[in-house]
Amino acid sequence: MTKKWDAVFIGSGLSALTCGAFLAKKGMRVKVLEKHYRIGGYAHSFSRNPYRFESGIHSVPMGPNGYIYTLLRALGIENKIETISHNCMYTAQFGDIQYVIPSSPDALRPWFYEQFPNDRSDINALFDDMAFLYKEIIDPLFRFEKKGNETNPHILDKYQKQTYKTYIESYIKNPELQNIFFAQWPFAGVVPEIASTTFFTLLFYVHAVEGSHYIKGGFGMLAEGLADVIREHGGEVTCSSEVISLCKENGKIKHAVLASGETIEADRFISNISPDTLLEQLLDTESTNRLWVRRSNQLTKASSALAVYLGFDNDINALLPENILFWYKNSDFTKMNKRITNCDHTSNDHLIFLKTPHPEQKSTLFLMKFANESETINWATEKDHIADSMILDAEKIIPGLSSHITCKVTASPQTFRRYTGNSGGSLYGYANLADRYSEARIPMQTFIPNLYQTGHWCRGVGVWNVMESGHTVAQRILAENII
Incomplete structure (x- = not known):
């Protein structure tokens, strides 16, 4: 051991990097340890010439007055990140509608008024309640205060x-309109019948406010x-x-041991990896x-996916x-x-199409369906068969798509587990379910005084939430230093 650090991070997801950046900016000696050859977790891309594919993340609420840009401004890097607005929050398609x-x-x-003129009062009531929740829970974060539900849990x-389903139904009576709000569930991989109302309401409204x-x-x-x-700042x-x-x-944790045999000593350690790996292996x-x-065992892991990364010989816009x-x-x-839970892939009842809006890149598409890692499926042999069935159905939805495919890369739940270390290849950490236990999730302060947990295991999923988690851990560590 040649140097003692103030804070060592295990894993380099956006939560760890956000936390580390705020600590480093305040003068702490920070070291981030990543087992893979590149940083970022799901926030990275890979290439299959001449194509570049986003590994997972495709859409984030990043308006100039939004929370993420508030964090970037505090770090002085807001001008280093250039965003492109998506042409929709999402498109919901049921059959041909x-x-x-x-x-x-x-x-x-x-848009809602135009599409559903007879439901205007219901729409207003729902949006007003979403706005109330956003103001109570999210507004304090812009002032770098505690999250609203930490200061007033009765909210x-x-x-x-x-559940999110019963919440939407309590405001919206039109089943067709209800389904539009339900249709956002792939953003977190939990269907509305069992989904957390708090999380999915804020998920929709953060996008509504911040784009x-x-x-x-x-x-x-x-x-x-x-990074x-x-x-x-010396990290x-x-x-x-x-x-x-x-x-x-x-x-307390004194040092980390690397696979190389090197030991790293620090005053505190922050885990950005699966709690299962932390508890069972480290x-x-x-x-x-x-x-x-x-x-940890009682919390439900979110689903993984079968994903097909497609490259095309023309512009597919x-x-x-x-x-x-x-x-x-x-x-x-x-x-x-039920089909996802039972690993039933005999047919496709949902497909997710995520396109990269980058005019300088050749057209690519991330085609996905949710899937759980299962011992009953040999993914090495079955993943391409399932991927081909997804492409066949995608062709029925978007005629002419398959004839332009020149590159195909398939990823199974085992692929996601291998590259992220997430249990079962989970895309979103713990599932955002409606029960109180799932709402609580894993605390950021562990049972060891100088060991913290951050990332989507503690907060909800998505870039917005994991960066909030990282910033919150940084605030707690800095407050402890002052004390």
Whole structure:
């Protein structure tokens, strides 16, 4: 050991990089350890010449007055990140019926009024309640205060007593209109019948207020921008540095041991990896906490996916104008969830189309359906068969699409587990379910005083939430330093 750090991060997802950037900017000595050859977690791209594919993230609310840009301005890197507005928040398609929900905050309510003139009063009531929740829960974050539900948990009582489905139904009586709000569920992978009202309400309304965006150059630009803050303030971000154990002394973590045999000593450690990996692999049995293990085991992991990365020989904008399309065979979301849970891939009842809005790049498409890792499926042999069935159905939805495919890369739940370390290849950490236990999730302060957890295991999913999680952990650490 040649140097002791103030804070060492295990994993380099956006949550860890956000936290590390704020700590480094305040003068702390920060080191980030990433086991892979590049940083960012899902915020990175990969190439199959001449194509570049986003590995996972395609849309983030990043309006200039939004929360993420508030964080970027605080770090002084807002001018390093250039966004491209998506042409829709999402497009919901049930069979052949399609609804293109605008991404512009100014256009959203007028669009709903135009499409559903007889439901105007219901629409206003729902949006007003969403605005109330946003103001109470989210507004404090812009002032770098505690999240609203931490200072006044009673605000959430109304929302935690129901599912997202029953919440929408309590305001909207028109089933067709209800389905438009239900259709956003792929953003977090939980169907409305079991989904958290708080999370999905804010998910919709944050996009409604802050817009829907892509980052020019890919979401890896955001990861690199945050990493640059760490480096510019004397920190280090190192790849191919896998942590294999954390060693405890006098009740605290003293150092991390890398696969190379190197040891890294620090005053505190922040885990941005799966709590399962942390508890079962990095800590010895004596260092774990039974209550924490039980809590982790009782929380439901979010689904993984079968994803097909497609490259085309022409511009596919004429065939697929919308950047984000959620297609459903019907609106029986409960049945869809049952098929996902049971790993039933005999047919496709939902498909997700995510297109990169980058005019300088050759056309690519991320085609996906939710899937769970299962011992009953040999993904090595089956993933391409399932992918081909998805492409066949995509051709029926968008005629002419398949004839222009020149590149195909398929990823299974095992692929996502291998590259992220997430249990079961989970896309979103723990599932955002409606029960109170799932709302609580994993605490950011672990049972070891100088060990923290951050990322989508603690907060909700998505770039917005994981960056909020990282900033919150940084605030707590800095407050402890002052004390």
